[in-house]
Amino acid sequence: MSRPGTAGPQQAAAERLLFLMIALQERENRALTDALHDGPMQDITGILLSLASLRRGLPEDTAERIAQIETRLRDTTATLHRPPPPFRPGNTPRQMLELGLTQRVEGVLVERLYISLDIDSSPPVLGEVAVLLATVQLLLQESDPIHQAARALVAIRSSPEGIDLALRVAYAAAATQPYAPDLTARASSTSATPAPGGADGPGPGPGPASDAAADEGTPEDIVPRVSAASWLERLRPVAELLGAQLRADSATGAWSAMVRLPRRSARPR
Amino acid sequence: MLAARVLSDGGWSVATAGDISGALALRPLEFDVVIIDTRLGPERGTELFEQLRAQDPLVSRRCLVLTGAVADPRPDDVAVLLKPFRADDLLDAVNGLAGRRPTENGPRDGVRPGRAG
Numbered sequence: 001m002s003r004p005g006t007a008g009p010q011q012a013a014a015e016r017l018l019f020l021m022i023a024l025q026e027r028e029n030r031a032l033t034d035a036l037h038d039g040p041m042q043d044i045t046g047i048l049l050s051l052a053s054l055r056r057g058l059p060e061d062t063a064e065r066i067a068q069i070e071t072r073l074r075d076t077t078a079t080l081h082r083p084p085p086p087f088r089p090g091n092t093p094r095q096m097l098e099l100g101l102t103q104r105v106e107g108v109l110v111e112r113l114y115i116s117l118d119i120d121s122s123p124p125v126l127g128e129v130a131v132l133l134a135t136v137q138l139l140l141q142e143s144d145p146i147h148q149a150a151r152a153l154v155a156i157r158s159s160p161e162g163i164d165l166a167l168r169v170a171y172a173a174a175a176t177q178p179y180a181p182d183l184t185a186r187a188s189s190t191s192a193t194p195a196p197g198g199a200d201g202p203g204p205g206p207g208p209a210s211d212a213a214a215d216e217g218t219p220e221d222i223v224p225r226v227s228a229a230s231w232l233e234r235l236r237p238v239a240e241l242l243g244a245q246l247r248a249d250s251a252t253g254a255w256s257a258m259v260r261l262p263r264r265s266a267r268p269r
Numbered sequence: 270m271l272a273a274r275v276l277s278d279g280g281w282s283v284a285t286a287g288d289i290s291g292a293l294a295l296r297p298l299e300f301d302v303v304i305i306d307t308r309l310g311p312e313r314g315t316e317l318f319e320q321l322r323a324q325d326p327l328v329s330r331r332c333l334v335l336t337g338a339v340a341d342p343r344p345d346d347v348a349v350l351l352k353p354f355r356a357d358d359l360l361d362a363v364n365g366l367a368g369r370r371p372t373e374n375g376p377r378d379g380v381r382p383g384r385a386g
Contacts, residue, residue: 030340049271053275067357073353081351084340089342
């Protein structure tokens with residue numbers, strides 16, 4: 001979050017925002033779980049029980065087919081169950097981090113996530129876990145609002161003095177570098193409107209190249225111009241806010257961020 | 270109600286309640302099996318379970334908790350049936366708790382399992 005010794009009101013405010021972001025995600029997850037339980041899961045259970053009632057009066061071969069449909073419906077619906085939330089009461093800091101990173105980073109922001117946690121001797125408290133998780137999410141999101149990186153490594157080491165977070169991100173050899181405002185897209189005509197967030201928004205903005213290729217492809221067919229500078233410039237303010245030190249390899253698009261969270265007890269008053 | 274019908278068709282005598290006080294009024298500890306939904310409107314089925322366990326520490330052996338969410342808090346030592354479930358899943362779970370084999374799904378006298386909640 002900050003270099004050692006620089007903790008202050010601004011850092012506390014930033015940490016609070018990160019904590020609130022995670023709290024909001026937890027709340028949203030709980031609301032979705034409730035909605036799923038009180039709606040579709042109840043309804044589908046009712047359908048399954050009704051099917052069973054119906055099948056009892058049917059000939060054996062037809063009843064067997066209905067029974068197979070019941071099993072398929074149950075098994076398919078079971079895949080919709082949301083996983084246990086990271087911040088479930090009773091979870092250890094390690095479980096919170098592993099679940100949080102697995103559920104909210106892997107498959108969302110990167111294709112494959114590697115996690116290395118050296119935290120057991122001086123484990124982070126709940127607020128620190130939230131800040132660490134949010135930091136990883138925000139850095140990855142801001143580095144590329146569209147594509148997933150191919151691989152990322154999150155390494156966290158905690159000590160009584162502070163917590164060190166290292167994030168290393170790499171892209172597939174044939175893939176794009178992180179999305180940059182000067183990327184152009186083979187966009188359909190319907191996508192040739194400004195993205196909600198402007199040129200840095202979650203989608204390629206309009207441009208001459210996209211107009212020229214309006215009928216040729218989909219918004220997913222993004223063609224990069226080789227420019228690491230623009231996405232790095234975009235990432236830098238967020239990294240600065242998070243107290244992250246950035247390093248980038250312009251040749252491959254790989255980059256890394258280092259963040260240090262001073263522990264409360266080690267911070268100057 | 271559909272679950273009660275499934276159990277009735279499976280040979281069980283069933284009593285139902287929609288909230289904790291209604292369930293307690295049925296004297297659930299006298300039943301062979303107690304089925305508890307984790308969500309009873311604004312109430313939590315786990316609260317009913319804790320009240321029953323306070324009266325009978327071994328009640329968990331004949332309780333079945335129904336839940337639609339993996340994340341729902343539930344006691345560790347209780348059988349759980351995750352929604353959505355098939356009628357056969359429910360019958361098998363109840364029969365298992367009562368020591369009846371799945372093939373014994375026909376009517377049976379003298380058995381008083383219950384569904385609370």
